[in-house]
Amino acid sequence: MSNEAVLSKDQKKVGWWGTQMIAFKKNIFLQALLLPGLIYYIVFHYFPIYGLLIAFKDYNPRLGVWASEWAANGGFEHFVRFFSIPNVWNYIWNTIILSVLHIVWLFPLSIILALFLNEVNCAWYKKLVQTISYLPHFVSVAAVAGMLTMFLSSQGGPGNNGGIINQLLVNMGLISEGIPFLDQTRWFRTIYIGSDVWSSIGWSAIIYIAALSGVDQELYEAATIDGATRVQKMWHISVQMIRPTIITLLIMQIGKIMSLGSEKALLLQRESTMEVSEILSTYIYNQGLGNGYFDYSAAVGLFNSLINVLLVFAANIVSRKLTETSLW
Amino acid sequence: MVKDRSISSLVLDIVIHITLVFLVVVTLYPIIYIFSVSVSSAAAYEAGKVVLWPAEFTWDAYKIVFEAGTVPNAFKNTVIYTVLYTVLSLFFTTTMAYPLSRPAEKLAFKGFYNKLVVFTMFFNAGTIPIYLVVQSVGLLDSMWSLIIPALITTYNLVVMRTFFVSIPVELEEAAFLDGANEFTIFYKIVLPLSKAAIATVGLFYGVYQWNSWYSAMLYLKTKEKFPLQLVLRDIIVQNQMAAELAAQGDMSMMTEVQSNVESIKYATLFISIAPMLAVYPFIQKYFVKGVMVGSVKG
Numbered sequence: 205m206s207n208e209a210v211l212s213k214d215q216k217k218v219g220w221w222g223t224q225m226i227a228f229k230k231n232i233f234l235q236a237l238l239l240p241g242l243i244y245y246i247v248f249h250y251f252p253i254y255g256l257l258i259a260f261k262d263y264n265p266r267l268g269v270w271a272s273e274w275a276a277n278g279g280f281e282h283f284v285r286f287f288s289i290p291n292v293w294n295y296i297w298n299t300i301i302l303s304v305l306h307i308v309w310l311f312p313l314s315i316i317l318a319l320f321l322n323e324v325n326c327a328w329y330k331k332l333v334q335t336i337s338y339l340p341h342f343v344s345v346a347a348v349a350g351m352l353t354m355f356l357s358s359q360g361g362p363g364n365n366g367g368i369i370n371q372l373l374v375n376m377g378l379i380s381e382g383i384p385f386l387d388q389t390r391w392f393r394t395i396y397i398g399s400d401v402w403s404s405i406g407w408s409a410i411i412y413i414a415a416l417s418g419v420d421q422e423l424y425e426a427a428t429i430d431g432a433t434r435v436q437k438m439w440h441i442s443v444q445m446i447r448p449t450i451i452t453l454l455i456m457q458i459g460k461i462m463s464l465g466s467e468k469a470l471l472l473q474r475e476s477t478m479e480v481s482e483i484l485s486t487y488i489y490n491q492g493l494g495n496g497y498f499d500y501s502a503a504v505g506l507f508n509s510l511i512n513v514l515l516v517f518a519a520n521i522v523s524r525k526l527t528e529t530s531l532w
Numbered sequence: 533m534v535k536d537r538s539i540s541s542l543v544l545d546i547v548i549h550i551t552l553v554f555l556v557v558v559t560l561y562p563i564i565y566i567f568s569v570s571v572s573s574a575a576a577y578e579a580g581k582v583v584l585w586p587a588e589f590t591w592d593a594y595k596i597v598f599e600a601g602t603v604p605n606a607f608k609n610t611v612i613y614t615v616l617y618t619v620l621s622l623f624f625t626t627t628m629a630y631p632l633s634r635p636a637e638k639l640a641f642k643g644f645y646n647k648l649v650v651f652t653m654f655f656n657a658g659t660i661p662i663y664l665v666v667q668s669v670g671l672l673d674s675m676w677s678l679i680i681p682a683l684i685t686t687y688n689l690v691v692m693r694t695f696f697v698s699i700p701v702e703l704e705e706a707a708f709l710d711g712a713n714e715f716t717i718f719y720k721i722v723l724p725l726s727k728a729a730i731a732t733v734g735l736f737y738g739v740y741q742w743n744s745w746y747s748a749m750l751y752l753k754t755k756e757k758f759p760l761q762l763v764l765r766d767i768i769v770q771n772q773m774a775a776e777l778a779a780q781g782d783m784s785m786m787t788e789v790q791s792n793v794e795s796i797k798y799a800t801l802f803i804s805i806a807p808m809l810a811v812y813p814f815i816q817k818y819f820v821k822g823v824m825v826g827s828v829k830g
Binding site: 224225226227228230231233234235237238240241242244245247248249250251252253255256258269316317320321323324333335336337338339340341342343344345346347349350351353354355360361362363368371402405406407410411414433434435466467471485488489492493498501502505506508509512513516517 | 541658
């Protein structure tokens with residue numbers, strides 16, 4: 205008699221809990237195997253959620269999370285304070301605009317790259333370009349920021365013109381002395397997004413290249429017989445066939461619009477560019493670990509996380525409506 | 533397929549090849565330039581002779597970097613952290629992914645465990661609450677703060693589980709009939725069959741740890757424990773090289789450092805990315821596979 209038959213008969217007698225306990229005892233090894241991971245998740249993902257209580261308290265490190273006094277305004281003091289600082293909308297806007305610019309540039313460019321690679325017939329050439337295009341994905345954020353700092357500096361170097369970018373611009377006669385790009389607010393977004401494109405274009409194209417390689421070749425052949433040009437085939441066949449992939453990824457990206465991480469922004473941030481470079485995640489870092497306002501910073505973080513959850517759920521609903529593909 | 537010989541096709545080919553060559557140049561130029569400056573003499577660099585290739589070739593900058601300052605120690609730290617982290621993460625990830633890949637009749641409370649894991653993909657408690665946990669379990673300023681709080685990445689867990697699910701059930705059933713228990717099946721059948729998945733996920737973890745600096749900045753105070761990427765940030769982004777050498781008490785190197793300051797920075801930069809550049813062509817195919825598995829299962 206098989207295990208399943210025994211279980212389903214027991215199920216009727218002992219109910220859900222009983223079934224679980226039978227499976228538990230029968231396969232105790234599986235539960236033991238799961239234990240280390242389970243402990244990890246509880247300690248490093250669920251204890252912090254309990255720690256979020258400090259967002260509603262006047263956190264006192266000596267008293268700990270539980271014993272600290274509740275904050276004023278029914279515990280919502282830190283949230284009230286956040287929305288009363290003059291720059292709050294500025295930080296939110298900076299976060300959104302960087303995410304949007306990232307999508308606006310990287311999305312079309314990586315799709316175009318995939319479409320172009322798809323048109324290349326020479327296998328080794330295609331493979332070579334693809335492999336080279338993955339390279340920046342393996343370069344750390346710290347190294348990318350290091351490169352940008354060196355290449356864009358406006359001091360030192362030949363003729364005291366600064367890094368290679370300023371040297372080239374001076375040599376071409378476009379400027380007379382080095383521009384301190386990283387210290388100027390007007391360049392921050394260009395630098396941030398430009399280096400994003402450098403880092404991710406090849407990697408982001410992978411998924412489209414894979415989708416394109418699955419397209420039925422007969423479609424192209426039929427179109428050729430009907431007299432379609434290559435550009436027409438790219439648009440009417442290639443793009444149309446990967447459209448579901450594009451839409452799904454786009455919607456998921458939009459769902460992450462407020463969850464921009466702080467790593468790169470912190471590295472590229474200068475005192476003089478705070479006006480544009482302070483995004484929500486860097487604000488949380490600077491207030492929390494820079495200035496030591498743990499409770500306040502946790503409150504801003506909680507606000508940000510809740511918005512992110514809402515956006516992801518909304519994105520998923522839209523995705524399900526439009527493409528019948530969803531995350532869950 | 534019949535070769536299209538029309539003018540529009542020719543123009544398209546030209547546009548495509550120009551674009552691809554441009555992409556290759558833009559991708560490779562910064563890397564080559566970093567290397568070239570790092571192996572050129574300071575005088576040649578100051579004279580503006582380094583544009584693409586090295587001028588007045590010398591290893592001086594590397595000699596200084598490896599003799600003085602914090603880079604050699606940081607490099608050693610990064611190697612240790614990466615190896616330890618990869619091994620431990622693989623242990624925690626495989627042991628958790630296997631039970632989760634079993635059917636619900638075998639794994640009691642499977643639905644609950646799944647929800648517990650998936651919830652963390654959507655809701656993040658944030659930097660400060662995690663920092664407080666790291667502090668309260670006594671990991672602050674310990675190298676384990678870079679390893680233990682990041683032991684499992686949910687994405688990698690999902691990739692691993694997806695792979696385990698794809699192993700044909702018949703193999704396990706046959707083993708069951710031969711009297712094997714769950715442990716034997718996991719250890720003798722599933723793990724040996726999963727070498728590719730373990731390699732893929734192990735590489736994800738390894739590359740992540742090699743390139744990470746953020747946790748180190750959050751949790752470490754002692755400079756001797758800093759990983760390479762954090763030292764790189766201090767030297768280049770925060771321009772702390774002179775201060776670091778002074779802290780090492782190595783005043784004799786100061787003048788040499790002052791005159792080579794640019795090439796030393798470029799050498800440090802190159803040292804931090806070179807190991808990845810050397811291995812990535814061989815490991816990228818595993819990464820590509822991992823991206824595909826992850827994208828299917830979200």
